[in-house]
Every structure is written in structure tokens, then in C-alpha cells.
Amino acid sequence: MFDFKQAIAQDKAFADSVWEKLDKKLQVMAVRSREKLPYTTENGEHINSYLRGICSWTNGFWPGMMWLLYYGTKNETYRTTAERSEELLDEGLKEYEGLHHDVGFMWQLSAVADYKITGNKASRIRALHAANLLMARYNIRGGFIRAWNDWDEKCEQRGWTIIDCMMNLSLLYWASEEVNDPRYKYVAMAHADKAMEHHIRPDGSVRHIVSFNPENGEFIEALGGQGYDANSSWSRGQAWALYGYAISYMKTGKTAYLDTAKRVAHYFISCVSNDYMPRSDFRAPKEPVIYDSSAGAIAACGLLELARLVPANEGAFYYDAAVKLLKVIDENWCNYTLEEDSILQMCTSSWTQEGLAHRWAHKPLIFGEYYFVEAIYKLKGFDLLFE
Numbered sequence: 001m002f003d004f005k006q007a008i009a010q011d012k013a014f015a016d017s018v019w020e021k022l023d024k025k026l027q028v029m030a031v032r033s034r035e036k037l038p039y040t041t042e043n044g045e046h047i048n049s050y051l052r053g054i055c056s057w058t059n060g061f062w063p064g065m066m067w068l069l070y071y072g073t074k075n076e077t078y079r080t081t082a083e084r085s086e087e088l089l090d091e092g093l094k095e096y097e098g099l100h101h102d103v104g105f106m107w108q109l110s111a112v113a114d115y116k117i118t119g120n121k122a123s124r125i126r127a128l129h130a131a132n133l134l135m136a137r138y139n140i141r142g143g144f145i146r147a148w149n150d151w152d153e154k155c156e157q158r159g160w161t162i163i164d165c166m167m168n169l170s171l172l173y174w175a176s177e178e179v180n181d182p183r184y185k186y187v188a189m190a191h192a193d194k195a196m197e198h199h200i201r202p203d204g205s206v207r208h209i210v211s212f213n214p215e216n217g218e219f220i221e222a223l224g225g226q227g228y229d230a231n232s233s234w235s236r237g238q239a240w241a242l243y244g245y246a247i248s249y250m251k252t253g254k255t256a257y258l259d260t261a262k263r264v265a266h267y268f269i270s271c272v273s274n275d276y277m278p279r280s281d282f283r284a285p286k287e288p289v290i291y292d293s294s295a296g297a298i299a300a301c302g303l304l305e306l307a308r309l310v311p312a313n314e315g316a317f318y319y320d321a322a323v324k325l326l327k328v329i330d331e332n333w334c335n336y337t338l339e340e341d342s343i344l345q346m347c348t349s350s351w352t353q354e355g356l357a358h359r360w361a362h363k364p365l366i367f368g369e370y371y372f373v374e375a376i377y378k379l380k381g382f383d384l385l386f387e
């Protein structure tokens with residue numbers, strides 16, 4: 001196996017200096033934004049995501065970031081904020097109606113992290129509830145997990161899957177281990193198999209949305225999602241697939257998942273190899289140039305895991321690409337000033353012809369920030385939460 005410890009020892013100065021900057025700023029933000037579930041900022045101030053709805057898919061990233069910092073520093077400020085966010089999130093479990101497949105992101109990063117770090121039994125129950133909600137979205141005829149609910153009477157999304165769901169499977173793998181019941185793992189694997197067949201193209205690029213017939217499970221079509229179009233390559237979707245299949249391999253040992261993670265990684269690396277600044281879509285027209293730093297941060301996390309999963313002589317390729325992505329982010333796209341609430345800048349929600357005029361282009365977005373912190377946490381050699 002690749003000697004990860006030796007590799008991170010060589011990058012210790014980089015990891016330490018970034019971690020120190022993150023800690024300095026996040027200590028301040030943890031107090032200032034304690035009553036919020038941040039999504040982005042306006043005039044340098046966190047907007048409370050709670051206002052976009054407690055069931056918003058991004059609401060677990062803030063507590064998740066707080067738990068990473070708490071585990072790495074043992075500073076109680078982080079724990080207090082993480083615990084408060086988890087209480088706020090309870091409203092989502094009660095509300096139920098707005099919940100979707102992203103209960104994985106929401107409670108894996110908050111409640112599972114809390115339970116693993118502190119042993120909090122209430123968090124274990126929260127996470128098991130969320131895992132059961134995710135299981136209930138499984139379409140047994142189609143062999144997939146339904147992504148979203150219908151947004152209004154006109155839309156029909158009962159048979160839709162999105163590549164992002166690969167990250168939600170972590171909650172099912174955790175639940176299987178936690179209650180010693182393989183049902184959760186096999187649902188996760190059925191979904192991963194289906195997505196491998198229909199979302200991953202032979203060249204390693206990824207489709208964002210696929211529509212199936214919810215009655216008989218037959219493939220209908222691929223749809224354009226947050227990328228340029230149905231045939232393009234939304235970079236954050238690439239990153240979700242890369243990291244998601246690495247996790248599925250780690251949890252199941254199924255070689256096809258490792259091969260898929262590698263194939264997607266090769267494609268991702270080939271698309272960024274000029275400057276390691278991911279565009280929001282790797283197959284969009286040259287103009288407008290829209291970056292997405294969150295794709296870089298998520299891919300870096302996946303590449304660091306992949307480096308540990310492949311045979312020894314393959315690891316450096318993935319590890320080096322991860323460090324390059326992280327160095328570019330640190331040097332170009334981070335705001336470490338204490339007065340403003342976000343660190344990672346230049347995230348993009350969706351590719352759009354409007355380019356930078358679009359309200360969610362080149363913005364701080366909490367999930368990008370979370371994965372940047374997670375990647376640095378891994379580079380620091382902290383393992384708990386990702387074993």
C-alpha cells in the first residue's frame with residue numbers, strides 16, 4: 001500500500017500552515033455564526049441557510065466543519081457550535097416533507113461525526129432515522145435511490161437519480177456497520193451498480209441526472225443538470241463520482257468501484273492538468289470562463305482516499321494531484337481575513353450561459369469550504385471520521 005504517512009510528512013509545512021489559518025478564522029466564525037446554518041455570504045456575512053429551508057441539502061456542512069476542527073484542536077468553541085447546529089437540524093427530521101436523498105450529507109457530517117467523536121447516543125438515533133429515510137427512497141424495481149421530490153405538480157422526478165447520491169451512500173454503509181445489518185450496505189451497492197452503468201461514461205466522464213421509469217426501472221434518458229448540457233461534464237459531478245466510488249470501494253471491497261473511481265479520477269486530472277483550476281463544466285464552451293473551486297476541493301478529498309486504496313506504486317499519482325489542487329485553492333481562492341465570514345471563494349452552483357452574472361457563480365458556498373477543510377484535515381493525518 002502507498003505510504004500515506006510518509007507522503008504527508010513531506011507536505012507537513014503546507015498542511016500545518018493552512019490548518020493554522022483555518023483554525024484562526026473558524027474560531028471567530030464559530031462564535032459569530034453559531035445560530036446559523038450557513039450557505040453563502042452577502043456583504044461578507046453568512047446568510048442563514050435555515051431561511052432557505054431547514055431541509056436544504058447543505059445544512060450539514062457547517063456542523064461537519066465544526067466537528068473536524070473540534071477533533072483536530074479539542075477547542076470547545078467548535079463543539080458548542082456543532083452541537084447547536086445539530087439541534088437546529090432536528091427541525092428537518094420533524095418537518096419530513098422537504099427531505100430528500102441528501103439526508104446522507106446532512107446527518108453523516110453532523111450526527112455521525114458527533115457520535116463517533118463524543119459517543120452521543122441522541123446523535124446515533126438521529127443518524128439511524130436519516131439512514132432509514134434514505135433506505136425508503138430505494139426503488140426496488142429500478143434498483144436505484146430516488147434523488148429529489150417533485151418540485152411542483154408539473155414536474156415528475158420519481159425515477160430520477162443524480163450522481164451526487166454516491167456521497168449519500170456513506171450513511172448507509174455506516175448504518176450497516178452500526179446495527180450489524182447488511183440491508184443498508186446492499187441497497188447502497190445496488191444504487192452504486194446502477195449509477196455505474198448509467199451515470200459513468202466509458203471515457204470516465206459523468207452524467208449528472210438520469211431518468212428511469214419508476215414502475216419498471218427501465219432507463220429513459222440522461223438529462224442536463226448543473227452542467228452545460230446532457231452530454232457535458234459538470235466538474236462537481238465528476239468529483240462526487242470520484243470520491244463516492246472510492247468510498248464505496250473502501251466499504252465493500254468491490255473492485256469495479258475502485259476501477260470506476262480511478263477512471264473518473266483520470267478524466268478529472270486530464271481536464272485540470274493545465275492549471276489545476278477546475279472549470280464548472282469540462283465540456284462547456286470556452287466562454288464564459290466559470291470556475292468551481294468546490295469541484296477541486298471535493299476531488300482532492302477523493303484523490304487522497306484513492307491514493308490509500310490503490311497498490312503502492314500507483315498512489316503517488318493521485319496524492320500529487322490532490323496536493324496540487326489544494327495548493328491552487330490556498331494560493332488563489334481563499335479569504336483568510338477575520339472580518340468576512342467565508343474562506344473558500346469561487347464556487348459555482350451550476351454552469352450557466354449567464355456566466356458571472358449568475359447569482360451563484362464565483363461565490364463562497366459552504367460545501368466547497370467543508371471539503372477544503374476535510375482535505376487539509378486528511379493531510380494533517382487525522383483519520384477518525386473517514387476510516
Ligand code: GLY
Pocket residue numbers: 057164226236349
Ligand atoms: N448536490 C448538489 C450540488 O452539488 O450542487
